[in-house]
Amino acid sequence: MVDVPYDAVTDVPPAEVAEVDLYHPRSWWTKYVFSQDAKVIAIQYSLTATAIGLVALVLSWLMRLQLGFPGTFSFIDASQYLQFITMHGMIMVIYLLTALFLGGFGNYLIPLMVGARDMVFPYVNMLSYWVYLLAVLVLASTFFVPGGPTGAGWTLYPPQAILSGTPGQDWGIILMLSSLILFIIGFTMGGLNYVVTVLQARTRGMTLMRLPLTVWGIFTATIMALLAFPALFVACVMMLFDRVLATSFFMPALVQMGEQMKYGGGSPLLFQHLFWFFGHPEVYIVALPAFGIVSDLISTHARKNIFGYRMMVWAIVAIGALSFIVWAHHMYVSGMHPQFGFFFATTTLIIAIPTAIKVYNWVLTLWRGDIHLTVPMLFALGFIITFVNGGLTGLFLGNVVVDVPLSDTMFVVAHFHMVMGVAPILVVLGAIYHWYPKLTGRMLDDVLGKFHFWVTFLGAYLIFFPMHYLGLLGFPRRYHDIGEAAFIPSSAHTLNAFITVVALIVGFAQMVFLFNLVWSLFKGKPSGGNPWRATTLEWQTPETPPGHGNWGKELPVVYRWAYDYSVPGAEQDFIPQNQPPARRAAQGALP
Amino acid sequence: MAETALTNPAQPSAPIAGWRGIAADWSSDQRAFKNVSWGKAMMWIFLLSDTFIFSCFLLSYMTARMSTTVPWPNPSEVFALTIGGTQVPLILIAIMTFVLISSSGTMAMAVNFGYRRDRVKTAALMLITAAFGATFVGMQAFEWTKLIMEGVRPWGNPWGAAQFGSSFFMITGFHGTHVTIGVIFLIAIARRVWRGDFDIERRGFFTSRRGHYEIVEITGLYWHFVDLVWVFIFAFFYLW
Numbered sequence: 001m002v003d004v005p006y007d008a009v010t011d012v013p014p015a016e017v018a019e020v021d022l023y024h025p026r027s028w029w030t031k032y033v034f035s036q037d038a039k040v041i042a043i044q045y046s047l048t049a050t051a052i053g054l055v056a057l058v059l060s061w062l063m064r065l066q067l068g069f070p071g072t073f074s075f076i077d078a079s080q081y082l083q084f085i086t087m088h089g090m091i092m093v094i095y096l097l098t099a100l101f102l103g104g105f106g107n108y109l110i111p112l113m114v115g116a117r118d119m120v121f122p123y124v125n126m127l128s129y130w131v132y133l134l135a136v137l138v139l140a141s142t143f144f145v146p147g148g149p150t151g152a153g154w155t156l157y158p159p160q161a162i163l164s165g166t167p168g169q170d171w172g173i174i175l176m177l178s179s180l181i182l183f184i185i186g187f188t189m190g191g192l193n194y195v196v197t198v199l200q201a202r203t204r205g206m207t208l209m210r211l212p213l214t215v216w217g218i219f220t221a222t223i224m225a226l227l228a229f230p231a232l233f234v235a236c237v238m239m240l241f242d243r244v245l246a247t248s249f250f251m252p253a254l255v256q257m258g259e260q261m262k263y264g265g266g267s268p269l270l271f272q273h274l275f276w277f278f279g280h281p282e283v284y285i286v287a288l289p290a291f292g293i294v295s296d297l298i299s300t301h302a303r304k305n306i307f308g309y310r311m312m313v314w315a316i317v318a319i320g321a322l323s324f325i326v327w328a329h330h331m332y333v334s335g336m337h338p339q340f341g342f343f344f345a346t347t348t349l350i351i352a353i354p355t356a357i358k359v360y361n362w363v364l365t366l367w368r369g370d371i372h373l374t375v376p377m378l379f380a381l382g383f384i385i386t387f388v389n390g391g392l393t394g395l396f397l398g399n400v401v402v403d404v405p406l407s408d409t410m411f412v413v414a415h416f417h418m419v420m421g422v423a424p425i426l427v428v429l430g431a432i433y434h435w436y437p438k439l440t441g442r443m444l445d446d447v448l449g450k451f452h453f454w455v456t457f458l459g460a461y462l463i464f465f466p467m468h469y470l471g472l473l474g475f476p477r478r479y480h481d482i483g484e485a486a487f488i489p490s491s492a493h494t495l496n497a498f499i500t501v502v503a504l505i506v507g508f509a510q511m512v513f514l515f516n517l518v519w520s521l522f523k524g525k526p527s528g529g530n531p532w533r534a535t536t537l538e539w540q541t542p543e544t545p546p547g548h549g550n551w552g553k554e555l556p557v558v559y560r561w562a563y564d565y566s567v568p569g570a571e572q573d574f575i576p577q578n579q580p581p582a583r584r585a586a587q588g589a590l591p
Numbered sequence: 592m593a594e595t596a597l598t599n600p601a602q603p604s605a606p607i608a609g610w611r612g613i614a615a616d617w618s619s620d621q622r623a624f625k626n627v628s629w630g631k632a633m634m635w636i637f638l639l640s641d642t643f644i645f646s647c648f649l650l651s652y653m654t655a656r657m658s659t660t661v662p663w664p665n666p667s668e669v670f671a672l673t674i675g676g677t678q679v680p681l682i683l684i685a686i687m688t689f690v691l692i693s694s695s696g697t698m699a700m701a702v703n704f705g706y707r708r709d710r711v712k713t714a715a716l717m718l719i720t721a722a723f724g725a726t727f728v729g730m731q732a733f734e735w736t737k738l739i740m741e742g743v744r745p746w747g748n749p750w751g752a753a754q755f756g757s758s759f760f761m762i763t764g765f766h767g768t769h770v771t772i773g774v775i776f777l778i779a780i781a782r783r784v785w786r787g788d789f790d791i792e793r794r795g796f797f798t799s800r801r802g803h804y805e806i807v808e809i810t811g812l813y814w815h816f817v818d819l820v821w822v823f824i825f826a827f828f829y830l831w
């Protein structure tokens with residue numbers, strides 16, 4: 001930071017908001033447990049999400065064991081298999097990825113990147129985490145209740161979700177719906193904070209068009225979540241009533257075991273509409289923060305400004321808006337008027353345009369850049385490739401005529417794991433390698449990191465690439481045991497066994513990463529405040545890790561965008577956002 | 592939750608009108624909504640999100656009502672009261688609506704006196720608003736009791752489609768919960784106004800932020816929203 005008296009700079013507007021009072025912790029409890037500091041809340045969110053995510057990882061191993069070696073593991077019966085896929089999906093999408101990107105990265109990075117001392121409502125922010133934790137505990141408790149967790153599939157489609165015959169009909173589904181309602185309440189408290197902080201609490205000179213793309217991604221995703229989660233909230237409340245009070249919102253007249261049930265007149269399709277009005281934006285709630293973060297990783301580690309910054313911002317906003325009018329492409333096989341199918345296929349394919357803009361811009365950022373193959377960069381590159389891969393199969397599934405035969409096959413599993421499973425997780429991992437030095441003041445070990453990357457990246461391809469082929473063969477998803485089917489060649493079973501072995505290896509390789517996180521906390525190489533020589537504000541904090549209130553006495557003043565890398569004529573190959581222009585610095589030196 | 596939002600008196604330029612002004616605000620630094628405090632911005636965005644919840648509830652109800660194959664109970668008969676031997680349709684709902692709309696009036700007056708820093712009148716008007724709200728919830732409880740006595744249940748009713756009872760209890764219940772939360776907030780804020788917390792800018796216990804009379808307006812925003820939602824419920828459920 002160049003030492004310039006702020007008054008000397010005339011072209012940065014004066015502060016509009018007086019300094020706020022932060023809550024100052026008075027005890028160990030209010031400092032580390034019931035903390036109102038966004039950075040502590042971020043770590044609490046991240047650790048909770050990771051813990052429940054590891055449960056989901058173990059569930060995926062159990063599923064793969066059953067699929068790879070059907071009949072070998074007697075402790076996995078058909079009901080349990082359905083429970084495993086349900087819990088795996090729900091945990092990974094909502095309790096891990098959504099919570100980690102918005103609650104974890106959002107809380108940590110937004111105040112630091114926009115130059116705020118904290119979120120605007122630290123107390124509400126704290127409540128957000130505790131309600132989230134409660135939601136996770138309610139979810140986890142379903143493993144221990146009579147009947148176990150629900151096995152309805154993560155989409156929870158009625159009527160089967162609440163009928164006997166679906167595992168977890170007693171308590172599992174009730175607790176799952178309750179947990180989702182709690183999650184949404186908790187998320188709303190946090191989400192309001194993120195949005196208002198970005199809109200109303202930026203530091204002097206930080207215009208919206210100077211925000212790092214990470215903030216743009218998280219910000220847009222949060223707005224989408226605030227508008228999409230209500231649909232899930234309503235769907236959960238109504239299904240809870242159907243289950244507990246025997247209302248018939250989603251339940252048509254049914255005959256079960258020869259007996260007419262008390263339900264009648266409800267619409268299962270209504271649930272699907274509500275669910276996917278949430279469910280499709282949810283895909284981008286997970287993807288947009290990843291888009292934003294990966295843009296910053298690429299720009300920093302290629303020492304080059306992001307290509308087409310404004311286009312990148314508008315592409316994020318356009319994807320966010322479009323994702324609200326594509327939801328029924330998840331329902332092509334549910335029975336719809338063909339013209340609706342045409343409409344939703346068209347909007348779905350239109351989303352490919354802003355998405356392609358983003359991919360081209362990432363590639364053009366790399367073009368003739370000074371690429372450093374650091375671990376975060378490797379993960380970012382892995383993301384681009386994987387995302388393009390998963391996105392291309394999305395074009396197949398977005399078309400009605402191609403989707404109908406591929407629906408409910410392994411092709412779909414391969415598609416969404418590539419595009420919203422592996423790709424965002426690669427970004428999460430890359431982002432952890434990138435920002436870990438800011439959290440701890442120490443670098444993660446490079447050799448372990450590279451090992452972790454290559455095993456994860458190549459392993460993910462070995463796992464999910466063959467699934468496309470299985471899907472084209474017609475291998476169905478969600479089946480406990482396919483048995484002997486004429487259209488499935490025996491080689492498919494060999495392939496399944498192969499996938500399982502790789503999945504176990506890749507899963508265990510994540511332990512290397514966890515070891516790295518703990519080991520580097522104590523033994524890692526000290527990083528200093530700005531190890532990647534990055535421009536954004538979080539790297540310019542006076543302390544590392546940043547102290548309470550982030551910025552010491554004076555808030556930073558921003559003079560430039562976030563991507564001044566390799567500027568011709570500059571002393572260094574990066575210029576921090578809060579470094580005044582040379583002309584101003586010279587003026588400031590005058591009395 | 593009120594937040595300091597002092598506009599710098601040295602702010603050089605006057606606000607620009609129209610779309611150019613909006614563009615100027617959004618491309619400026621620090622704040623996208625000039626002169627809007629954090630608390631007020633948060634309440635507006637929360638209400639936007641809540642709008643989606645009520646919209647989903649109402650759309651689901653409309654879907655059920657339009658697709659049902661059995662008759663829908665006639666609201667003007669179901670929601671009628673027999674007064675002095677004559678059946679008056681929708682009379683209770685009319686009174687409830689009148690009470691709730693009136694409470695919006697007293698709330699607006701409370702906001703006005705709040706900004707004049709008239710401690711006593713503000714607190715009194717907020718309590719009147721809360722009393723109107725409590726009256727509304729009380730009458731709703733009466734209506735629920737009446738319908739339950741007549742045999743309406745979430746899973747069925749004597750007159751037709753089962754979704755009538757389930758939608759009715761769910762939507763009015765969710766709205767009633769909003770009103771109840773509003774009443775609790777009104778009483779809590781009125782107490783702080785009465786005590787003079789906002790005159791001395793006493794700090795919040797949990798937040799350690801200074802309190803301001805603006806919180807009266809923010810509570811008012813929520814209250815007016817709840818009233819507005821009722822108008823839609825009234826129109827779509829009772830008048831349809």
